Amino acid sequence: MTAKTLFEKVWERHEVVPETPDTPAVLYIDLHLTHEVTSPQAFSVLRSRGLEVRRRDRTLVTMDHSTPTDTAQVFGGVPIALDSAAKQVRQLELNCAEFGLDLIGLRDQRRGIVHIIGPELGATQPGKTIVCGDSHTSTHGAFGALAFGIGTTEVGYVLATQCLLQRKAKTLAIEVAGRLGPGVTAKDLVLAIIGRIGVNGGTGHVIEFRGPAIAALSMDERMTVCNMSIEAGARAGMVAPDETTFAYLKGRPRAPQGEAWERAIADWRTLGSDPGASFDKSVHIDSGAVEPMITYGTNPGMVAPVSGRVPERPGDAVFARALAYMGLEPGSSLRDQPVQVVFIGSCTNARLSDLELAARVFQGHKVAPGVRALVVPGSQQIKREAEALGLAQIFIDAGAEWRESGCSMCLGMNGDTVDPGLYCVSTSNRNFEGRQGLGSRTLLASPATAAAAAIRGRVTDPREFIH
Amino acid sequence: MDPITVIRSRTVVMPSTNIDTDQIIPARFLTTTTREGLGTALFADLRKAPDGSPRPDFILNRPESQGCQVLVAGRNIGCGSSREHAPWALLDYGFRAVVSTEIADIFRNNSLKNGLLPVVVDEATHQWLLANPGAEVAIDLPAAALRLPGGREVTFPIEPFARYCLMNGIDEMEFLLGKAGAIAAYEARLA
Numbered sequence: 001m002t003a004k005t006l007f008e009k010v011w012e013r014h015e016v017v018p019e020t021p022d023t024p025a026v027l028y029i030d031l032h033l034t035h036e037v038t039s040p041q042a043f044s045v046l047r048s049r050g051l052e053v054r055r056r057d058r059t060l061v062t063m064d065h066s067t068p069t070d071t072a073q074v075f076g077g078v079p080i081a082l083d084s085a086a087k088q089v090r091q092l093e094l095n096c097a098e099f100g101l102d103l104i105g106l107r108d109q110r111r112g113i114v115h116i117i118g119p120e121l122g123a124t125q126p127g128k129t130i131v132c133g134d135s136h137t138s139t140h141g142a143f144g145a146l147a148f149g150i151g152t153t154e155v156g157y158v159l160a161t162q163c164l165l166q167r168k169a170k171t172l173a174i175e176v177a178g179r180l181g182p183g184v185t186a187k188d189l190v191l192a193i194i195g196r197i198g199v200n201g202g203t204g205h206v207i208e209f210r211g212p213a214i215a216a217l218s219m220d221e222r223m224t225v226c227n228m229s230i231e232a233g234a235r236a237g238m239v240a241p242d243e244t245t246f247a248y249l250k251g252r253p254r255a256p257q258g259e260a261w262e263r264a265i266a267d268w269r270t271l272g273s274d275p276g277a278s279f280d281k282s283v284h285i286d287s288g289a290v291e292p293m294i295t296y297g298t299n300p301g302m303v304a305p306v307s308g309r310v311p312e313r314p315g316d317a318v319f320a321r322a323l324a325y326m327g328l329e330p331g332s333s334l335r336d337q338p339v340q341v342v343f344i345g346s347c348t349n350a351r352l353s354d355l356e357l358a359a360r361v362f363q364g365h366k367v368a369p370g371v372r373a374l375v376v377p378g379s380q381q382i383k384r385e386a387e388a389l390g391l392a393q394i395f396i397d398a399g400a401e402w403r404e405s406g407c408s409m410c411l412g413m414n415g416d417t418v419d420p421g422l423y424c425v426s427t428s429n430r431n432f433e434g435r436q437g438l439g440s441r442t443l444l445a446s447p448a449t450a451a452a453a454a455i456r457g458r459v460t461d462p463r464e465f466i467h
Numbered sequence: 468m469d470p471i472t473v474i475r476s477r478t479v480v481m482p483s484t485n486i487d488t489d490q491i492i493p494a495r496f497l498t499t500t501t502r503e504g505l506g507t508a509l510f511a512d513l514r515k516a517p518d519g520s521p522r523p524d525f526i527l528n529r530p531e532s533q534g535c536q537v538l539v540a541g542r543n544i545g546c547g548s549s550r551e552h553a554p555w556a557l558l559d560y561g562f563r564a565v566v567s568t569e570i571a572d573i574f575r576n577n578s579l580k581n582g583l584l585p586v587v588v589d590e591a592t593h594q595w596l597l598a599n600p601g602a603e604v605a606i607d608l609p610a611a612a613l614r615l616p617g618g619r620e621v622t623f624p625i626e627p628f629a630r631y632c633l634m635n636g637i638d639e640m641e642f643l644l645g646k647a648g649a650i651a652a653y654e655a656r657l658a
Contacts, residue, residue: 016653017646023628026646028653038550040500049640054650066498084498091500135549135573151551151577152502161643163650167626199485200543200569233546235572299485299546318484318541411494411548420517430547432489434512 003274005171006240007206010146010271014129016163024165030128032158033114034061034101036092037413038133042156043095051160053099058162060123061096062104063089064113066413069376069403074106082415099159112379112405115139115347119223120381122252126241126268131158136347136429137236138229142222143249144241144271146206149230169235172205173279176213178288183463185357186221187349187427187446189213190228191293191303193285199301202234205280208273209239213287219248220353227348228429231300240272292462294334295431295444298322302431306449306461309333325433326441327421334459337443341424342373342400342454343436344447346410349427350378352385354447359391361451361465362398368457373400374416376408400454412437425453468582470636473607474563476536479526480600486540487547488574492556494548505552506559527560531601536563539596543567545574545585554578564606566613568593579629580639586613586623608634 004012011027019025032055039061046052053059066085072078080086089106096103104111110121115136118124126144131137133155140147154164174193180186194201207229209222217225222239229237239245246265249255256264291305302322304311312330313319323330328337344350344358355377367373375395377383383405386392392402409416410428412435418424420439427450431442445453448462455465496508514525521528538557544567545553554577557565564584575585584606588596595615596602605614608630614620632639 016649021627022631024626026643026649028650037497041502041551044501045640051644082498088498088500133549133551135547149549149573151549151554151573151580153551153577153580157640157643160640161646161650162654163643163646165628165639165643199546200571203543203569203572230547233543233571299487318482321483411489413494413497430487430489432487432547434493435489438493438512438517 003277005273005277005279006144006208006238006271007146007169007171010127010129011168013127019167024167026163027129027166029131029158029162029164030058031118031123031130032059033118033130033132033137034059034155035065035114035132035134036063036088037065038152039095039155040088040091041152042159043099045156046099046159053101053159054162056101059101059159060104060118061092061101062111062114062117063092063106065407065411067106067406068414069406069408069416071404074404085414109380112381113347113350113407115227116351116378116382119143119219120252120379122249122255125249125255125264126245127271131164135230136227138234139223139227139347141226141229141236141238142219143245144238144268146236146238148236169206170204170280172202172207172234173282174207174209174285175282176209176211176285176287178213178286179216180213180287180290183448183466184290184292185446185448186217186224188293189287189290190225191295191300191444192290194228194232194300195293195303196285197232197283199231199299200233202229202232205234207232207234207237208279209237214239215242218353219244220351223351224348228300231429241268292446292449294425294449294459295442296326296328296334298325298431298433300429300431300444303444304334306445306459307335335461337459338423339425339443339453339458340371340422341418342371342450343376343409343424343426343428344450345374345376345378345408346428347378347407348429349447350376350382352382354427355382355386355391358447358451359394361448361462362394362400362455365398365455367399367454371454371457373398373454374403374409375400376403377405379405409436411435418442425450425459468636468638471582471584471608471633473605474536474584475603475605476563477601477603478537478539478566478596479532479535480539480597481526482541482597484541484543485546486544488545488550488553489547491545491553492550497550497552502555504559505556506561509556509560534561536561537566537604537606538562538564539566541567543569543571545571547571549573549577551577551581554581554583558583566596579626579633582633584608588613588621588623592621
């Protein structure tokens with residue numbers, strides 16, 4: 001029997017009709033995550049064609065992108081400040097009512113960023129195909145699922161047929177050896193990987209992250225790594241399920257229970273790539289050499305160690321334009337670059353362990369004068385846990401804002417934005433021009449580096465705070 | 468969707484690499500619940516000053532760009548967010564094809580679903596296009612070929628089923644709905 005990769009095994013299990021030279025495969029989708037931004041036009045198509053949602057039980061709907069993080073607007077009866085956002089939230093409520101879908105709505109205690117609540121509820125499981133009208137769907141690959149972002153037209157296909165037309169992607173193995181050093185996080189690792197292979201290094205491929213350094217990561221850390229697969233251009237990122245995966249899922253509300261659980265893990269154990277399975281490409285990374293990283297440019301591949309310098313690329317006009325946007329000089333030191341805003345949040349880094357790490361750095365310190373620090377938990381459950389553990393109080397005592405969950409300042413759709421020209425150290429995933437608001441300048445980093453920057457008011461090596 | 472055969476147009480050139488979908492349409496325009504009228508938001512932050520006035524130096528604001536239907540972009544256009552608002556905005560503005568050496572996966576898929584042709588060309592052809600803005604080109608979908616002035620022709624890769632659908636104005640939803648029997652059989656095996 002031919003040795004197969006994890007991706008190939010999951011793919012083959014979901015072929016309703018295999019691909020031919022003339023037609024793509026009809027691929028079955030086990031779980032469809034839906035949110036307010038990329039669904040309204042898909043529901044309109046269903047309505048105009050007289051179609052229903054084929055599998056309501058496989059459709060998980062929530063709102064996260066344009067929702068407020070201000071407690072008064074979420075729970076206090078104060079209207080949502082942004083009219084267009086309020087309208088979009090209302091439209092999702094209407095669409096769910098019309099099509100008979102359960103909605104995890106604005107005031108639901110299970111609500112959160114869609115890529116955080118899928119795993120939290122145990123809906124994300126090994127071997128599943130998972131799609132969402134959002135590119136960071138790659139997050140769920142941390143469980144050994146095949147999970148990828150789709151557009152709104154495809155959201156409509158999945159609502160109506162539970163299937164997509166897909167060509168099989170190529171495979172890219174990223175083998176990660178060694179162990180991350182103290183104060184170095186999964187975020188630093190994935191930024192280093194993107195710096196190495198480039199923002200188009202994974203185009204057309206599904207990445208499998210492998211090797212001892214990946215096996216040693218927690219589920220939260222694996223999600224951070226897989227989340228940013230798309231920033232390397234990859235269709236998806238995956239990690240083979242193992243005991244860490246099973247321990248995370250056991251007992252979660254939507255995970256299999258009892259005998260079904262035993263059967264499920266026996267099956268999940270067979271999913272990992274077979275010895276000798278071949279990949280179209282492979283890359284080797286030594287995680288022991290990775291340092292705390294920070295971006296200096298306008299895509300996540302423009303990244304350097306916090307202790308490093310902005311590179312010099314004479315004659316590269318695109319590079320020069322990116323630095324001009326960022327207001328940074330080639331060859332300048334990144335450490336001590338002043339920052340005015342710090343955002344700790346997003347589907348990349350707003351899970352409980354991210355907040356614990358940030359709180360460890362903040363403990364006993366204050367946010368520097370003139371710096372606005374925003375801490376936005378990834379879900380309402382994480383918010384409750386962080387409050388119970390005293391983490392929220394550490395943030396509040398330090399002078400940071402503690403908010404309701406949502407995508408928030410990662411893309412600033414809900415009004416949480418960075419003002420023009422200001423520098424924001426952000427634990428999110430994209431430093432594109434204007435991503436966090438018109439003229440905003442984003443420096444992507446880990447929660448530890450972000451917290452350290454908030455305390456000092458400038459880019460700081462977090463290892464000064466972590467011993 | 469109307470069937471597509473040949474697109475003839477002058478080109479507009481944006482040589483920047485990695486033009487992400489946040490640049491194509493910034494997130495603040497995504498609170499819309501329809502797909503119409505997004506052309507006004509296309510490249511909003513590059514096209515318009517904060518007060519809403521057009522930036523005269525931006526390529527789409529120049530007189531020679533008016534009416535052009537083919538956008539030639541630097542390497543790796545469409546990376547980042549999966550927002551289908553990006554091809555919707557390009558189409559609503561009047562573009563019908565995007566040409567580069569690399570086009571990001573989700574953006575390419577979304578473009579095909581809406582009749583915006585993603586045309587991937589080799590490095591030499593790309594260099595020629597970047598150096599000759601305003602060139603009169605023809606994109607021949609049935610032949611999967613891009614014709615340059617002077618009769619030079621290069622073929623481009625395009626997924627055969629997507630091409631068939633675009634040439635015949637067929638929508639993939641119909642095809643998938645037609646597989647209802649196979650889908651039901653698959654679901655029966657799952658249960």
